[in-house]
Amino acid sequence: MHLADHLNHYGDPFTAPYAFGGRLFTTVERSGLLGRGGAGFPTARKLDAVRRGRSRPIVVVNGMEGEPASAKDRYLLSVAPHLVLDGLALAAAEVGADAVVMAVRRDRADVVQSIERALTERHRAGLDRIEPSLHQGPPRYVGGEETALVHWLNGGTIRPTAVPPRPFQRGVSGRPTLVLNVETIAHIALLARYGDAWFRSVGLPHSPGSALMTVTGDLGRGGVAEVAMGSSLQAIVGACNPRSQPEMVLAGGYFGGWLPWESCAELRADPRQLQAAGAGLGAGVLMVAPAGSCVIAETARITAYLARESAGQCGPCVNGVAAVARDLARMCTMDAGRVVTERLGSRIDVIDGRGGCALPDGVRRLVASVLEGFPDHVAMHERHGGCRTAPPLLLSLPSTPLGPADWR
Amino acid sequence: MKSYLVRVDPIACDGHGLCSDLLPERIELDEWGYPIVDRTPVRGDTAAHARRALAACPKLALRMERQR
Amino acid sequence: MSTVGLDTRTLWYLSRGTGMVTLMLLTLTLVLGIAAMREGRWLRAPRFVVSGLHRNVSLLVVAFVSVHIATSVIDPFVGIRLIDAVVPFVSSYRTVWVGLGALAVDLLAAVIVTSLLRVRLGLGAWRAVHWAVYLIWPVAVVHALGTGSDVQSGLLPVVVAVCTAVVLAAGALRVVTADIPAWQRGAWATTGVVVMLVVTAWTLGGPLQTGWAQSASIVAWGHP
Numbered sequence: 001m002h003l004a005d006h007l008n009h010y011g012d013p014f015t016a017p018y019a020f021g022g023r024l025f026t027t028v029e030r031s032g033l034l035g036r037g038g039a040g041f042p043t044a045r046k047l048d049a050v051r052r053g054r055s056r057p058i059v060v061v062n063g064m065e066g067e068p069a070s071a072k073d074r075y076l077l078s079v080a081p082h083l084v085l086d087g088l089a090l091a092a093a094e095v096g097a098d099a100v101v102m103a104v105r106r107d108r109a110d111v112v113q114s115i116e117r118a119l120t121e122r123h124r125a126g127l128d129r130i131e132p133s134l135h136q137g138p139p140r141y142v143g144g145e146e147t148a149l150v151h152w153l154n155g156g157t158i159r160p161t162a163v164p165p166r167p168f169q170r171g172v173s174g175r176p177t178l179v180l181n182v183e184t185i186a187h188i189a190l191l192a193r194y195g196d197a198w199f200r201s202v203g204l205p206h207s208p209g210s211a212l213m214t215v216t217g218d219l220g221r222g223g224v225a226e227v228a229m230g231s232s233l234q235a236i237v238g239a240c241n242p243r244s245q246p247e248m249v250l251a252g253g254y255f256g257g258w259l260p261w262e263s264c265a266e267l268r269a270d271p272r273q274l275q276a277a278g279a280g281l282g283a284g285v286l287m288v289a290p291a292g293s294c295v296i297a298e299t300a301r302i303t304a305y306l307a308r309e310s311a312g313q314c315g316p317c318v319n320g321v322a323a324v325a326r327d328l329a330r331m332c333t334m335d336a337g338r339v340v341t342e343r344l345g346s347r348i349d350v351i352d353g354r355g356g357c358a359l360p361d362g363v364r365r366l367v368a369s370v371l372e373g374f375p376d377h378v379a380m381h382e383r384h385g386g387c388r389t390a391p392p393l394l395l396s397l398p399s400t401p402l403g404p405a406d407w408r
Numbered sequence: 409m410k411s412y413l414v415r416v417d418p419i420a421c422d423g424h425g426l427c428s429d430l431l432p433e434r435i436e437l438d439e440w441g442y443p444i445v446d447r448t449p450v451r452g453d454t455a456a457h458a459r460r461a462l463a464a465c466p467k468l469a470l471r472m473e474r475q476r
Numbered sequence: 477m478s479t480v481g482l483d484t485r486t487l488w489y490l491s492r493g494t495g496m497v498t499l500m501l502l503t504l505t506l507v508l509g510i511a512a513m514r515e516g517r518w519l520r521a522p523r524f525v526v527s528g529l530h531r532n533v534s535l536l537v538v539a540f541v542s543v544h545i546a547t548s549v550i551d552p553f554v555g556i557r558l559i560d561a562v563v564p565f566v567s568s569y570r571t572v573w574v575g576l577g578a579l580a581v582d583l584l585a586a587v588i589v590t591s592l593l594r595v596r597l598g599l600g601a602w603r604a605v606h607w608a609v610y611l612i613w614p615v616a617v618v619h620a621l622g623t624g625s626d627v628q629s630g631l632l633p634v635v636v637a638v639c640t641a642v643v644l645a646a647g648a649l650r651v652v653t654a655d656i657p658a659w660q661r662g663a664w665a666t667t668g669v670v671v672m673l674v675v676t677a678w679t680l681g682g683p684l685q686t687g688w689a690q691s692a693s694i695v696a697w698g699h700p
Contacts, residue, residue, distance in 0.1 A: 314418040315442035356419040426524045
């Protein structure tokens with residue numbers, strides 16, 4: 001959307017009713033906005049922690065979107081870059097930042113173009129007091145992790161670092177750094193115009209508002225959709241016109257868990273409920289697998305990808321995720337049996353929580369959801385080393401092979 | 409008596425395993441040689457052993473946090 | 477001034493003796509340090525044992541070098557002051573060779589202090605200073621050969637030769653197994669071999685020649 005249309009529609013961000021006169025923080029706090037990058041951390045608390053920092057903060061918009069199945073951030077940046085840039089300017093003013101940075105993946109040329117065009121428009125209109133700098137990062141799975149992004153912006157590899165200190169304490173150039181997801185910052189821009197009551201008019205008490213979800217699979221109308229928090233999963237999928245009977249859903253992307261379709265009748269877009277069910281909402285990814293899909297074969301591919309994407313810094317992750325991927329692949333050949341299943345179960349518990357980031361934790365959740373949610377299918381693989389059908393492999397894995405140089 | 413939590417920085421850790429030899433009360437090695445640290449606090453003599461383990465680590469990956 | 481019961485001859489023997497032992501212990505420390513970096517168990521001992529031995533032998537080095545310095549300083553015959561043992565090249569007795577001893581002591585002090593404070597200092601600073609050990613050893617050897625009145629009496633050259641062989645072997649192992657690019661490997665190996673050849677040539681042409689003791693002293697106080 002061009003700047004003129006954007007301003008016509010939304011109005012000037014700096015005189016927006018709920019941001020004017022320093023009201024933005026209260027509005028965000030009352031709204032209960034949670035981060036939309038996957039971690040779901042309360043945004044107001046982050047803002048507060050950063051503005052209390054010891055030196056001038058810096059704001060970073062995290063558009064890295066490392067999750068391969070997620071498209072919402074690049075969609076937002078392509079279609080509504082000004083909304084994101086408004087939010088960025090407002091957040092920067094709120095925490096007293098003197099520098100703002102946008103980080104996106106360098107393999108998203110269309111996104112980069114859209115942002116550059118938007119920045120030029122704003123520059124010509126003299127809209128922003130602080131002009132953002134755009135940084136294009138390596139397309140890695142862990143690239144969206146806060147500390148990894150900060151490390152890369154500081155000149156290092158895009159690998160997670162040890163905490164403490166967290167970015168809000170000491171991040172880019174040693175300054176308190178506010179790292180916010182693209183969608184979260186866009187919500188801030190909307191909150192400034194429409195207020196917290198408007199935001200809370202949809203959603204759940206503990207997870208208010210709406211969220212962008214990426215729904216993919218054998219669907220007639222898949223893609224990015226704006227969904228009220230708490231909406232029924234089956235309703236969300238139903239609205240995307242599935243072309244075949246869904247068998248299971250991967251809720252939360254590669255960082256989430258598998259849910260059998262029947263269980264989705266009671267499940268909603270609710271982070272707490274989904275976590276309790278062994279999955280997650282994460283960055284709002286729903287991958288719908290049709291009947292005849294093999295959950296084990298799909299998970300074997302996902303874990304093999306995650307093993308390749310490990311930052312390689314922590315023993316339990318480097319060794320553990322690869323071992324888990326190998327065992328899942330084994331379950332799809334004749335070389336399986338109870339031994340492998342049991343080994344999988346104990347290994348995922350061993351690697352849980354022992355990495356420098358949450359990658360091994362995600363693997364535990366993903367594999368546990370398979371072992372616990374699909375016991376009959378697992379048993380079939382134990383006995384026969386595979387399933388009856390030749391399953392269609394639906395998962396979109398990045399095809400460009402990445403080498404060691406692609407960590408900078 | 410002061411009590412501490414023993415933690416390992418997984419990024420610094422290279423799996424040398426000296427910690428497990430020096431503090432078997434809290435540290436076991438997984439199948440790849442990396443430490444699994446028990447979250448039970450240490451105090452007194454065990455804390456002294458923990459401090460030795462901390463100093464012995466070639467990567468200085470072990471931490472002791474004062475428990476409140 | 478002579479201390480209780482110790483006449484100058486005894487002090488002189490003690491000084492030379494502890495000097496030789498220091499060199500041997502320094503050699504052992506270096507070998508243990510290299511062994512401590514190896515993966516897995518060494519002679520069936522857990523790794524903390526090897527690194528603990530390395531630490532303790534290095535503290536023995538400190539103990540013996542202290543006695544070596546004390547006896548040299550107390551002995552009235554050779555006019556070495558305490559300051560000559562810690563500030564390099566200010567001694568009037570065998571300036572260069574005693575000075576090298578002082579240099580080795582200074583470097584050793586830096587390595588020991590940083591190692592004792594390793595946890596507080598962090599790995600970066602500790603490792604940077606620790607590289608000095610590869611300088612301490614050859615400097616100590618040249619000090620021993622240059623000052624040593626024992627050079628031609630048979631024992632010291634044998635001790636030095638054996639220690640050199642051990643250090644070369646350990647050093648070769650370290651260079652071969654280190655995870656470094658090939659050019660660095662070559663650089664270390666070349667430097668080590670060149671230094672050894674130069675020192676050997678110098679030893680044969682210098683300290684092992686007759687009249688070395690006299691020419692090494694700027695002020696000769698007579699023969700002990």
